[in-house]
Amino acid sequence: MAILELNNVSKSFGAGSSRIDVLTDINLSVREGEFLAIVGFSGSGKTTLINLINGLIFPDAGEVLLKGEPIAGPGPDRGVIFQNYSLLPWLSVYSNVKLAVDQVFPKMSSSEKEAHVLSYIEMVNLTPAKDKKPSELSGGMRQRVSVARALAMNPEILLMDEPLSALDALTRGSLQEEIIKIWSRDRKTAILITNDVDEGILMADRIIPMTPGPKATLGPEFKVPFERPRDVTNINKDAQYKRLRNDILEYLIEVGATRRQVSDQKYILPDLKPTMPGRVIFGRKKKKDKVKYF
């Protein structure tokens, strides 16, 4: 059953000559419990798509439905992990997570709340750092807090907007594994936005590429055939993995090249023939070269 549906969604920003048509005709159906990755070019409109699902912005055309109902705004049924951690700097790890829990579960008793918050901090291996402030943590640790905070709200859909792209390769790899391990426990619906095809293949059940903007839209889906748990080293050696990776990259390169040709056509340069008597040598002007500009 589809938990989330986007039907013919388009979104633009601005008006008149400064109008940008970011997304056009987006159709997407996400099944309950699936892990979907959307891969795309920088600036194509991936965050705009996540914001539409999160209810921070609304489509100009089409509809975004959560369990069949139009999304009216942000809600505790959707937890978001952003690229830039978005933690409150004056609060400890514990308090950052608790603040979200307070908002979503106001009726929970304080002892239950404490146990709940601590269990999610433990889940992301941050118990020893629970009293530290974000400034005392590494990038990977901060992102773990964001993961704990989003999961502690017990959302039905976990939205991840390039959550690991600011991290170094090693930290990124271990957090990918942690997120998958946690997701595997209760199989909540997850949508990962990424610009890394390998990350998508390692984590998702299905990958949908996004075409470059403006007027970005979603391309065909690519199913990821590997059993879970997935082992990065084994997958890397698999011929099926190489084929899938190539297919997705080829698609992205092809749409990227087509888009460039289309946008080149928009700027037709005038056929100017400058009149330049004599020779012009760039960078060095010889005395005998008489250059006159009219």
Ligand SMILES: Nc1ncnc2c1ncn2[C@@H]1O[C@H](COP(=O)(O)OP(=O)(O)OP(=O)(O)O)[C@@H](O)[C@H]1O
């Ligand atoms: N609120 C806004 N007002 C005006 N333009 C916007 C707004 N939000 C996004 N845009 C424009 O929409 C386009 C897509 O932005 P978006 O952040 O969705 O892309 P992205 O794929 O997430 O980018 P990146 O990969 O760099 O994070 C960009 O040209 C951006 O400038």
